[in-house]
Amino acid sequence: MGFEDFFHLKLDPFSNVPDPRFFFSSYEHKLAIVKILYTIDKMRGLSLLVGDVGTGKTTVSRKLLLIINKNPNFKAGLIVLTNNSFKLEWFLGRVAKFLNIDEDYENYEEIKGAIVSKLISYYKDNKKVVLVIDEANNLKERDDIIEEIRGFLNYELGNRKLMNFVLIGTREILPYIKRNESFYQRIAMKLQLKPLSLTSTKEYIKYRLKIAGADVNIFTDDALNIIHEASKGVPRLINIICDNALLDAALQKKLPIDGNMVKDISKLYSIESEI
Ligand SMILES: Nc1ncnc2c1ncn2[C@@H]1O[C@H](COP(=O)(O)OP(=O)(O)O)[C@@H](O)[C@H]1O
Ligand SMILES: [Mg+2]
Numbered sequence: 621m622g623f624e625d626f627f628h629l630k631l632d633p634f635s636n637v638p639d640p641r642f643f644f645s646s647y648e649h650k651l652a653i654v655k656i657l658y659t660i661d662k663m664r665g666l667s668l669l670v671g672d673v674g675t676g677k678t679t680v681s682r683k684l685l686l687i688i689n690k691n692p693n694f695k696a697g698l699i700v701l702t703n704n705s706f707k708l709e710w711f712l713g714r715v716a717k718f719l720n721i722d723e724d725y726e727n728y729e730e731i732k733g734a735i736v737s738k739l740i741s742y743y744k745d746n747k748k749v750v751l752v753i754d755e756a757n758n759l760k761e762r763d764d765i766i767e768e769i770r771g772f773l774n775y776e777l778g779n780r781k782l783m784n785f786v787l788i789g790t791r792e793i794l795p796y797i798k799r800n801e802s803f804y805q806r807i808a809m810k811l812q813l814k815p816l817s818l819t820s821t822k823e824y825i826k827y828r829l830k831i832a833g834a835d836v837n838i839f840t841d842d843a844l845n846i847i848h849e850a851s852k853g854v855p856r857l858i859n860i861i862c863d864n865a866l867l868d869a870a871l872q873k874k875l876p877i878d879g880n881m882v883k884d885i886s887k888l889y890s891i892e893s894e895i
Contacts, residue, residue, distance in 0.1 A: 623870035633832035634863040636856055638682050644827045646820040652680050652811050656786055657687065660694075660750050663780040664808035665773045668756075668797075669788045671813030674856030677788050680813065681754050684786070688750060695719075695742055696750040701758035708764055718751060739775060739782040750784040757789035760796045770803040815853030818845070824855065825862060839865070842879035850886035860889045 624632070631641070652669055659667045671677045681698065688696040697718035699711075712731050719738045725731040742749050759765055775782040787793070798804050816824055822844045826836040839847070843865070851857035864885045869877045887893065 623866045626870035626873070627834050627838065627866065630833035631831065633828045633834060634859040634866070636859050638679050640682065640686060642828055642831055643679065643683055644824045646816055646824060648814050648816060648820060649676055649680055649683070652813055653684055653687070655809055655811055656684055659809040660688070660748065660784045660786065663748055663784060665781040665784060666769075666807050667784075667786045667809040667811070668793075668807050669786065669811045669813060670791050670793065672815070672854065673790060674854045675813045675815055676855050677813055678754055679855075681752050681786070681788050685752060693746065693748055694750055695747045696752065698752045698754060701753060701755045704758040704760055704762055708768065711765055711768065715751065719749070735772075736775060736782075740777065743777050743782055748784065749782065750786065752786045752788065754788045756787040757792040759787075759789075759793055762796070763800060766797060766800050766803050770800065770806065773803075773806050815851075816848075816855065816858070817853060818848045821848040821851070821853050821858060824858065828859075828862075838869075838875065838877055839882070840876050840878045843877050843882045846879050846882050846886050850890035852891050854891065857889055857891065861886055864889065 622632070623629075633642075656667050656669065669677060669680065685696055685698055688694045699714050699718070709728075709731075712728070712735070716725075716731055716735055716738075719735060719742070721734050721738055723734065725734060739749060753759075769785055772783050773781060773785070787797075797807075822841075825839060825844060825847065829836045829838055839862075847858060847861050847865075851861060861882065865877050865882050868881060868885065869875060872881075874881065888895070
């Protein structure tokens, strides 16, 4: 049984799935998007966005792609690295597929050749090519892939890169890219996605409630302060705490949700929680 009826909700307000309808343009997320857009519009080559787990990196990447894909001047795609044991051929195959190269190639030289000539044809069509790599922390111990991306960044025509990369992941990636100094130096935009401030956290919660069709004042200000303190402004944790608080309130038929009601839940799901 859900709590939707009790709160008269049209949608589930704090579900942890990337749903563009719930995208909240917080200062922190907006800044990251604007800066990455600037870098790819200028075809600077390489941007890096790092942030702790749950801060909204994947959400930012999806929003970024939605924006870019509306613009006919761009050709944009996404690769999500779910582990670090993939083959170089798999990676190049994904790049080729993203560039709409249909043929299968036998060897490394052939596939690279096909990718480069496709990049040149996109350049001639005035298309800016952007590849977003999410979970780029899975490039750890993958000097071969990092070197491959560096190779792509060397391709330039008319003073601009033929291909842009946006690497998104946790800080785990840093030591691995730093040890390839010439790769590291090519990063034109380095960004850190910070957790939400107290003000942004409050706006974020109210925004999600509003989109779901709820009264934005379900939580007292005291409750919002406690949620921010426990979650440290990490959206994934904010969602879990709010979700549990809504369920408790519906079961107890108690409104508004005050500080006392969220205290115990916040302890259980806080960053410092012991279980
Ligand atoms: N700007 C935002 N607007 C709405 N929801 C967000 C936002 N940022 C994060 N979230 C929520 O937090 C959850 C975790 O975000 P996610 O992008 O998966 O984090 P990360 O990739 O950094 O681990 C998402 O499922 C989403 O529900
Ligand atoms: Mg993610």
